[in-house]
Amino acid sequence: xxxxxxxxxxxxxxxxxxxxxxxxxxxxxxxxxxxxxxxxxxxxxxxxxxxxxxxxxxxxxxxxxxxxxxxxxxxxxxxxxxxxxxxxxxxxxxxxxxxxxxxxxxxxxxxxxxxxxxxxxxxxxxxxxxxxxxxxxxxxxxxxxxxxxxxxxxxxxxxxxxxxxxxxxxxxxxxxxxxxxxxxxxxxxxxxxxxxxxxxxxxxxxxxxxxxxxxxxxxxxxxxxxxxxxxxxxxxxxxxxxxxxxxxxxxxxxxxxxxxxxxxxxxxxxxxxxxxxxxxxxxxxxxxxxxxxxxxxxxxxxxxxxxxxxxxxxxxxxxxxxxxxxxxxxxxxxxxxxxxxxxxxxxxxxxxxxxxxxxxxxxxxxxxxxxxxxxxxxxxxxxxxxxxxxxxxxxx
Numbered sequence: 001x002x003x004x005x006x007x008x009x010x011x012x013x014x015x016x017x018x019x020x021x022x023x024x025x026x027x028x029x030x031x032x033x034x035x036x037x038x039x040x041x042x043x044x045x046x047x048x049x050x051x052x053x054x055x056x057x058x059x060x061x062x063x064x065x066x067x068x069x070x071x072x073x074x075x076x077x078x079x080x081x082x083x084x085x086x087x088x089x090x091x092x093x094x095x096x097x098x099x100x101x102x103x104x105x106x107x108x109x110x111x112x113x114x115x116x117x118x119x120x121x122x123x124x125x126x127x128x129x130x131x132x133x134x135x136x137x138x139x140x141x142x143x144x145x146x147x148x149x150x151x152x153x154x155x156x157x158x159x160x161x162x163x164x165x166x167x168x169x170x171x172x173x174x175x176x177x178x179x180x181x182x183x184x185x186x187x188x189x190x191x192x193x194x195x196x197x198x199x200x201x202x203x204x205x206x207x208x209x210x211x212x213x214x215x216x217x218x219x220x221x222x223x224x225x226x227x228x229x230x231x232x233x234x235x236x237x238x239x240x241x242x243x244x245x246x247x248x249x250x251x252x253x254x255x256x257x258x259x260x261x262x263x264x265x266x267x268x269x270x271x272x273x274x275x276x277x278x279x280x281x282x283x284x285x286x287x288x289x290x291x292x293x294x295x296x297x298x299x300x301x302x303x304x305x306x307x308x309x310x311x312x313x314x315x316x317x318x319x320x321x322x323x324x325x326x327x328x329x330x331x332x333x334x335x336x337x338x339x340x341x342x343x344x345x346x347x348x349x350x351x352x353x354x355x356x357x358x359x360x361x362x363x364x365x366x367x368x369x370x371x372x373x374x375x376x377x378x379x380x381x382x383x384x385x386x387x388x389x390x391x392x393x394x395x396x
Contacts, residue, residue, distance in 0.1 A: 035059075036092025037233050038242070044081070044088065046102060050120040053113065054080025054099045056091040061131065067140035067163075067249035069097040070117040072149025074169075074229075076100075078107040083146060086234030086241065093242050095249070096121060096136060100149070111155035114143055118161055140249040142166060144241075146227065147199060154180045160346040162186055164248040166241065169193050169225050171202020181206055185317050185381045186348060187215040189244050189259070191237060194222035194272070210276065213309030213319065217244075217259045218274040219266055240266065251366040253280045301325030302370075304334045304393035308386050309379070316342075316386035320350075320361070321377045322393055324370035329395040331368040334361045334378075336391050342384035350378030370395075 035041030040058030047055060057066070069090060073082040078101035087097040098117040100109035118141055125136040142164050145153040150170025157165040157180070165188045172180065188210070192203045200220070207218050221228075221236060228235025240258070243265075247256035258265030260278045267273045305321040322332050336359045338344070343356040350361040362368075367376040 036089040038089070038092030038094065040092050040094055042088050042091035044084070044103065047120070049124075050098070050116065052078065052100070052102050052105060052109075053117060053120075054084075054087075054101060054103050056084075056087040056097040056099070058091060058094065061135050062094055064094060065135060065137040066094055066096040067137045067142070067245065068118070068121050069095055069142045069144060069245060069249075070114045070121075071097060071099045072109065072111070072114060072145025072152035073100055074147040074149055076108045076110070076148040076152065078102065078105040078109050080105060083229040083234070085232065086229040086238045089233040089238040090242055090245060093246065095245060096132070100152070109149075109152065111152040114145075114152055114156045115159065118143075118159065122161070137249070139163070142245060142249060144168060145170065146229065147225065150199075157186070157188070158183045163348070164188065166191065166244065167203065167206075168237065168241075169197050169199045169203070169227055171199050171204075171206045173202065178209060181209050182211060182312065184211055184214055185346070185379070187217075187248060189217040189248075190219065191227075191240060192218070192220045193224045193227055194220045196222065197225045199225060207274070211310045211317065213277055213317070215278055216276040217278060219259075220272040221270060222272075236270075240271075256280045301327065302329060302332050302393040302395040304391035306336075306389055306391040308389075311386065315345075315381065315383050317379065317381050318386050318389065319377055319379045320391050321375055322363075322370070323375040324372055324395065326372055327395075328372055328374075329368065329370040331396040332363050332370070332393055333396075334391055334393050335359075336361065336389055338382070339385065339388040342382055342386055342389065344380050344382045347380040348378065349376070350380075352380065 040062055042056055042058050044054050044056045071087060080099040080101035081103050087099055090097045100113040121136055122138045124130045124132040125138050127133060140163050141161050143153045143156055143162050144166030146168040147170050150167045153165055164186055167190045169192050190203050192200055210216050228237045243255040243258050246252040260280050302325055303323045308316055308318050310317040320334055338356055338359060344352060344359050347361055349364060349367060353360045361378055370376060
C-alpha cells in the first residue's frame with residue numbers, strides 16, 4: 001500500500017527547507033572539511049563541457065582508476081555544494097563524484113543531469129588530452145541521491161552503465177511510479193534517517209516492493225531527514241557511504257562485511273539493518289539450482305547453475321552460479337543458449353559477448369579465481385522469456 005497523502009505532501013514540503021539549511025551550513029569551500037579523511041585529499045572543480053555540475057575529485061589523481069558516483073542533491077537543488085562535505089569525503093577515498101548543479105548555483109535539477117554526468121565521465125576517460133584520460137573506471141558507476149535527489153537516482157537506475165543505486169532518505173511518492181522498482185536489476189542500498197525521517201514510510205514501502213532476488217541493503221540511523229551530510233566529512237552517512245562504494249565499486253569485501261550477514265559491522269552499532277539476497281563475493285543471492293553438465297575437455301571442470309529470478313511480460317532477470325570442480329580455477333567462461341526470441345540486454349559481475357542465440361559470459365578480474373568447490377555468480381537482464389535458457393561452464 002502506497003503512502004497516505006499526508007506523507008506524500010510532507011516529504012515534498014520538507015525537501016526545500018532541509019536543502020536550504022544544508023546550503024546555509026557547511027557548503028562553501030571555506031566551510032567544507034578540507035581534503036576528507038581518505039588517502040587522496042580532495043576538492044571540487046567545474047568543467048565547461050559539463051555545465052551546471054560540480055565535480056569532486058582527488059587533488060592529485062592516483063594511479064588506480066577512479067570509480068564514478070553521480071549524485072542528486074536534496075530538494076533537487078541546483079547548488080552542487082549542497083552535500084559538499086559528504087561528496088568531498090567520498091572523493092578522498094579514490095572516487096570521482098559528480099553532483100547536479102554548479103557550485104552555489106540556484107534553481108532546481110532533473111534526472112537527465114545524472115545521465116549527463118555519466119556521459120561526460122565516459123567521454124573524458126576516452127578523450128586524449130583530458131586529465132581523466134584512462135583515469136576512470138567507467139565499468140563501475142553508482143547513481144545516488146538525497147531526498148528529491150533520490151527520486152532522480154531512481155529515474156536513471158536502469159541505465160545499463162549503472163552498477164549500483166543508493167537511495168538516501170527518499171522513496172517513491174506514488175504507486176504509479178512503482179514501475180521504477182520493478183525494473184531494478186542491480187544492487188541497491190537505502191540509507192534512511194529512522195522513523196522520524198519524513199521519507200521513512202516511503203522508503204520502507206519501496207523496500208517491500210523490490211524485485212525478488214534483488215541484492216538490497218536497508219540501513220536506518222535515527223537522525224531524521226536532514227542526515228549528517230553537513231558534518232565534518234559527511235558524518236556517519238559519509239563514513240557508511242564510503243564503505244558501501246568501496247564494496248560495490250572496488251570489490252573491497254572487508255568494507256562489504258559491514259553490510260552482509262547477521263553479524264555485519266553496521267548490525268552491531270547504532271544502525272537498524274535489513275538485508276535481502278546479500279553475499280560478500282558479488283551481492284547476488286546464493287541459490288543451488290541443478291547444474292548443467294560441463295562440456296568435455298581437459299580444462300578444469302566447473303558447473304553453471306541457471307535460474308530466472310524475475311520474469312515479466314517481455315523481459316526477465318536471471319542469475320548464473322558458477323562453481324569450481326575438484327581443481328581450482330584461474331578463470332571461467334559460461335556459454336548460454338537462449339531460446340528463440342530471447343536476448344541479453346545487460347550483464348553484471350561478468351563480461352558478455354553476444355546478445356542472442358549463443359552468448360558467452362567470462363569472469364571479471366575480481367571473480368575469476370575460485371578454489372576447489374568455491375562458487376561465484378553473475379546476473380543478466382534480457383528480453384523475451386528466459387525460462388528455457390541452458391548454461392554450460394568451462395574453466396581455465
